[in-house]
Amino acid sequence: MGRPARRGCRGARVSRRMDSRSDEDDVRVRASRHGSRPRTRTRPTHEEAVPGLVIAVDRGRMTVRVEGPGGSPVDVTAMRARELGKHGVVVGDRVRLVGDTTGRTDSLARIVTIADRVTSLRRTADDTDPTERIVVANADQLVVVTSIADPEPALGFLDRCLVAAYAGGLSPLLVLTKSDLASPQPLLDRYAGLEVDAVPMSREAPLDELVTRLRDQMSVLVGQSGVGKSTLFNRLIPGAFRAIGDVSKIGKGRHTSSSAVLLDLPGGGTLIDTPGIRSFGLAHVTPQDVLAAFDDLAEAAVDCPPACGHTAADPECALDAWAAQGPPAARERLGSFRRLITAVGQLTPGH
Ligand SMILES: Nc1nc2c(ncn2[C@@H]2O[C@H](COP(=O)(O)OP(=O)(O)OP(=O)(O)O)[C@@H](O)[C@H]2O)c(=O)[nH]1
Numbered sequence: 200m201g202r203p204a205r206r207g208c209r210g211a212r213v214s215r216r217m218d219s220r221s222d223e224d225d226v227r228v229r230a231s232r233h234g235s236r237p238r239t240r241t242r243p244t245h246e247e248a249v250p251g252l253v254i255a256v257d258r259g260r261m262t263v264r265v266e267g268p269g270g271s272p273v274d275v276t277a278m279r280a281r282e283l284g285k286h287g288v289v290v291g292d293r294v295r296l297v298g299d300t301t302g303r304t305d306s307l308a309r310i311v312t313i314a315d316r317v318t319s320l321r322r323t324a325d326d327t328d329p330t331e332r333i334v335v336a337n338a339d340q341l342v343v344v345t346s347i348a349d350p351e352p353a354l355g356f357l358d359r360c361l362v363a364a365y366a367g368g369l370s371p372l373l374v375l376t377k378s379d380l381a382s383p384q385p386l387l388d389r390y391a392g393l394e395v396d397a398v399p400m401s402r403e404a405p406l407d408e409l410v411t412r413l414r415d416q417m418s419v420l421v422g423q424s425g426v427g428k429s430t431l432f433n434r435l436i437p438g439a440f441r442a443i444g445d446v447s448k449i450g451k452g453r454h455t456s457s458s459a460v461l462l463d464l465p466g467g468g469t470l471i472d473t474p475g476i477r478s479f480g481l482a483h484v485t486p487q488d489v490l491a492a493f494d495d496l497a498e499a500a501v502d503c504p505p506a507c508g509h510t511a512a513d514p515e516c517a518l519d520a521w522a523a524q525g526p527p528a529a530r531e532r533l534g535s536f537r538r539l540i541t542a543v544g545q546l547t548p549g550h
């Protein structure tokens with residue numbers, strides 16, 4: 200897994216123009232390490248900071264949903280406080296705000312803390328660039344939209360999405376669109392060993408099964424161009440284009456926006472669209488990250504030699520013995536797991 204992100208506002212420098220809610224008592228004067236001139240430092244506690252959920256990010260401006268008067272949600276525009284340093288804020292982050300949290304036009308709040316992320320969907324620009332970008336924080340599931348035909352399923356992309364989901368702590372859910380054009384069975388068979396949940400879908404098919412799976416979950420939607428993602432999104436959230444324009448303050452709909460946007464589902468739960476994400480570089484992922492998502496395999500792999508790549512080419516991999524002793528399904532599961540980690544070639548050390 201990735202490095203744990205640094206949190207809080209330890210040792211942060213904060214401007215004296217801080218708003219009244221910041222903790223002035225905590226302002227301390229210390230000698231600078233580099234000279235005798237005292238420097239003002241603060242360690243704000245931000246006890247009065249307002250909790251909120253980041254629902255859109257656009258060029259340094261965040262839209263944060265907070266609980267307004269009477270419990271109704273209010274969307275507040277906010278920026279990162281300088282004290283957060285290089286901490287990025289992404290959609291799904293649970294944050295605390297100070298400043299003007301009324302959400303009135305032209306009001307601006309400051310994000311002073313970011314809660315530890317429970318899950319993080321990450322990617323790198325490509326497989327060799329180790330710079331991680333967090334796409335979405337705290338989502339429960341990654342909904343991978345793939346058409347069964349027109350265009351043909353992009354199996355490589357699908358495998359990559361699964362790896363990114365497992366590595367980030369999200370459950371994958373496959374939505375197999377255009378099932379009116381071909382049978383979803385070959386794809387279902389392909390992932391049977393991994394026990395990936397899948398829902399066949401078409402423009403005309405009822406949404407109930409999918410709505411049930413999305414209920415009470417924070418879900419991220421990914422999919423390549425032309426698979427029917429917009430069609431699905433607009434069925435799930437009627438008027439979504441307009442809503443995205445509103446929350447992202449871009450005003451022209453998702454196709455002009457490259458960042459993720461979180462919207463409420465009418466049936467409960469939230470859906471995050473990721474229009475800018477068409478690929479998943481996985482330079483940050485190791486076979487161990489993927490293995491951790493499969494309890495049975497992870498348990499069996501404790502007998503593997505250190506740095507085992509867990510592929511068929513690793514002669515002492517304990518997963519071979521585990522599969523040999525188990526039922527046929529165990530062999531199928533191991534085969535699927537290995538195909539997944541091998542499909543994203545660089546995940547296998549030395550290959
Ligand atoms: N046969 C069939 N066609 C579909 C279905 N869903 C969507 N389409 C068609 O597939 C095409 C692409 O659909 P979109 O919803 O625009 O696909 P998208 O994934 O959002 O693609 P981008 O806009 O490029 O991101 C359109 O012509 C849709 O009418 C389906 O269930 N069955």
Ligand SMILES: [Zn+2]
Pocket residue numbers: 500503504507508509510513515516517518
């Ligand atoms: Zn192994």
